[in-house]
Amino acid sequence: MRILVVGAGKVGATLAEHLTNEAHDVVVIDSDEAVLQRCEDTLDVLCVHGNGANAQTLMDAGVDHADILVAATAGDEVNMLCCLVGKRLGAKYAIARIRDPQYNESLTLLQHEMGIDLAVNPERATALEISRLLRFPFASNIESFAKGLVEMVEFRAQPHDAVTGCKLKDLNTRLPGLPRVLYAACERGGEVTIPTGEYTIEPGDRVFVAGDQMSITNFFRYLGRDTHAVKNVMILGGGRISYYLARIIAPLGMKVTLIEIDPDKAARLSEELPSVNVLEGDGTNQELLEQEGLQSMDAFITLSDRDEENLLTGLYASTQGVPKVVVKNNRVNYADVISRMGLESIISPRQITSANILRYVRARIGGHGTKVEKLYRLLEGKAEAMEFIAREGEPYIGIPLKDLTMRRNSIVAVIVRRGKVIVPFGNDTIEKGDSVVIITTESSIGDLNEVISK
Numbered sequence: 001m002r003i004l005v006v007g008a009g010k011v012g013a014t015l016a017e018h019l020t021n022e023a024h025d026v027v028v029i030d031s032d033e034a035v036l037q038r039c040e041d042t043l044d045v046l047c048v049h050g051n052g053a054n055a056q057t058l059m060d061a062g063v064d065h066a067d068i069l070v071a072a073t074a075g076d077e078v079n080m081l082c083c084l085v086g087k088r089l090g091a092k093y094a095i096a097r098i099r100d101p102q103y104n105e106s107l108t109l110l111q112h113e114m115g116i117d118l119a120v121n122p123e124r125a126t127a128l129e130i131s132r133l134l135r136f137p138f139a140s141n142i143e144s145f146a147k148g149l150v151e152m153v154e155f156r157a158q159p160h161d162a163v164t165g166c167k168l169k170d171l172n173t174r175l176p177g178l179p180r181v182l183y184a185a186c187e188r189g190g191e192v193t194i195p196t197g198e199y200t201i202e203p204g205d206r207v208f209v210a211g212d213q214m215s216i217t218n219f220f221r222y223l224g225r226d227t228h229a230v231k232n233v234m235i236l237g238g239g240r241i242s243y244y245l246a247r248i249i250a251p252l253g254m255k256v257t258l259i260e261i262d263p264d265k266a267a268r269l270s271e272e273l274p275s276v277n278v279l280e281g282d283g284t285n286q287e288l289l290e291q292e293g294l295q296s297m298d299a300f301i302t303l304s305d306r307d308e309e310n311l312l313t314g315l316y317a318s319t320q321g322v323p324k325v326v327v328k329n330n331r332v333n334y335a336d337v338i339s340r341m342g343l344e345s346i347i348s349p350r351q352i353t354s355a356n357i358l359r360y361v362r363a364r365i366g367g368h369g370t371k372v373e374k375l376y377r378l379l380e381g382k383a384e385a386m387e388f389i390a391r392e393g394e395p396y397i398g399i400p401l402k403d404l405t406m407r408r409n410s411i412v413a414v415i416v417r418r419g420k421v422i423v424p425f426g427n428d429t430i431e432k433g434d435s436v437v438i439i440t441t442e443s444s445i446g447d448l449n450e451v452i453s454k
Contacts, residue, residue: 001025001361004066004091005045006052006082007073008035010330011097011122013043014350015070015357020044022444024361027061053081055089064090068361072097080114087115093364095357099123099240118360122353127244129352130326133345134233134249134299136217137324138225140206140344143376145387146416146435152184152210152385153220154378156344159203161223169197179218181211182423184413184439185383192382192441194411206339208378208385210413210437212421230254230298230324236283236313237303238265241328241349243272245301250275257292259283284313290320299324307331314343351377359386362446370394370448373435383441385413388448392432395454402426407451410440 001024005016008030016039019026026045029052030036036047050057052073063069069091071079076098083094095118103110104124111119132142141154157164166174168183186193187206193199201207209219231254235242238260246256250273257277260266266280281288283304294300300317302310307329314327326345329338338346359375374387390397396404401412401424415422416435422428430436430452438451445451 001067001364002062002065003027003361004029004058004061004063004069004086006030006069006071006079007097008032008039009072009074010350011353012070012072013039015072015354016043016045018354018358019361022358022361027066029057029061053078053085055085058082058086058089066091068093068095068364070095070357076100076103080110080116083116084114093117093360095120095360097122097353101240101243118357120353120356122349123240124244125352125356126241126328126347126349127248129347130241130245130301131248131252133326134230134254134324135252137228137230137299138220140339141378143378143385145374145385145414145437146421149212149416149419149421150210150414150435150437151213151216152208152376152413152437153216154206154208154344155220155225156339157201157203157205157207161201161203163223164201164203164205167198167200168195175222178222179211179215180423181209181215181219182411182413184208184210184385184411185378185441187379187382192379194383194409194439194441206379208439210439211423215421228298232293232297233257233299233301234289234292234294234297234317235259235301235303236310237305238262238269238278239303239305241303242301243269245303246273246276257297259288259292284309286316289313289316294322295320297322299326301326303328311338311343315341318342351381362444370436372446378439383439384443384445386438386440386445388436388438390430390432390434390436390448394449396430396448396452397432398429399454400427400429405453407440407442407445407453409442410438410451412452413437413439 004027005012006029008028028039028045029048040047048061063086069086071082079096083096087094096116098119139153143152183195185208233254233256235258259279261282270278300322302313310327314325318325327343329346330348355377363371370388370391372386376385414437
């Protein structure tokens with residue numbers, strides 16, 4: 001597909017990299033020549049210098065032949081105008097990054113009037129992901145599928161866990177009371193495996209399990225993990241993610257303390273978030289954190305603009321015994337190093353945004369098969385979890401899984417049928433209308449028929 005990416009900042013550059021890795025024809029537009037030069041040096045893309053909202057610039061980039069236009073500049077208004085002009089000039093689909101909370105209430109109207117097919121808000125999406133982590137504090141990472149019926153949860157195996165040291169096929173015999181979940185993916189020593197029955201979980205493994213919410217919760221209770229609800233939360237940084245997060249979790253009964261160093265921003269947040277305890281101060285100051293009761297917090301979330309500050313304050317909160325620490329970090333290459341330092345819950349707005357857009361792109365690749373409904377990149381992009389809705393007439397319908405051919409390094413993790421969650425075995429089938437969750441270490445999959453064949 002021919003895809004135009006307007007804006008080569010953090011999100012735009014990350015997206016362009018993923019799209020080129022999936023063999024798309026990518027054109028990057030930016031008004032900063034130095035930024036374009038970096039893209040040209042590191043990515044296999046065509047670079048066009050100019051204003052992405054300008055009709056002539058878009059025409060020079062070939063917008064009239066574009067399958068998808070992605071507007072990811074720092075300005076919401078520029079992104080909306082870019083989509084409006086791009087669609088008028090011939091782009092088939094348009095995606096805009098819209099971040100300002102003021103546009104959130106009228107987003108549907110804006111999308112209709114501006115010709116925007118998908119609006120992406122990185123900060124709100126990140127806040128939603130953090131809120132899921134707070135509802136399940138025993139997890140390192142959580143993804144949801146099938147309208148929330150299915151949860152996929154990451155944890156690091158400990159020496160005392162009942163599931164360590166035993167082949168997966170023997171767990172039910174050895175541990176008859178263990179709730180039934182699917183062991184979807186494991187990482188050991190940087191290598192990701194889609195486990196078979198012969199796989200043995202060892203201490204230190206990063207493990208993804210999938211199932212319905214009750215089974216997942218009972219599974220971790222069986223392991224003796226903390227499943228108590230989070231009541232007291234401290235947030236460092238008063239940016240947009242913090243604003244959206246406070247708006248989401250405060251109504252859930254969580255007591256939120258938010259620390260912001262900028263006086264004007266702190267005053268504004270205090271007015272906009274009346275149920276939140278907003279403090280003006282330096283959230284990296286250990287004395288301030290202690291005065292405000294850091295050690296009594298159930299969760300500490302560090303969301304400053306600097307990854308280094310987030311890492312250091314997150315480590316400090318962890319040493320003070322805070323049960324749940326969430327760190328914002330956009331440097332994906334360091335995620336495994338940070339995890340080994342004891343910080344398990346690491347979130348990256350740019351990766352979340354990129355995954356949302358990639359899902360949209362894959363769902364519009366030519367053909368009439370079963371397209372991707374949801375896409376999550378797991379384990380720093382080494383594996384992917386995808387949700388499909390099975391369609392009538394597809395060749396895999398009604399055939400037991402044991403009689404189908406599965407793509408290498410892939411597994412059917414969960415099937416959801418009329419609200420019932422099924423952890424599948426060989427005799428289970430996929431029927432019309434089922435939500436099917438696939439885990440794979442292969443990339444660029446956009447159709448369920450690429451994973452399962454007759």
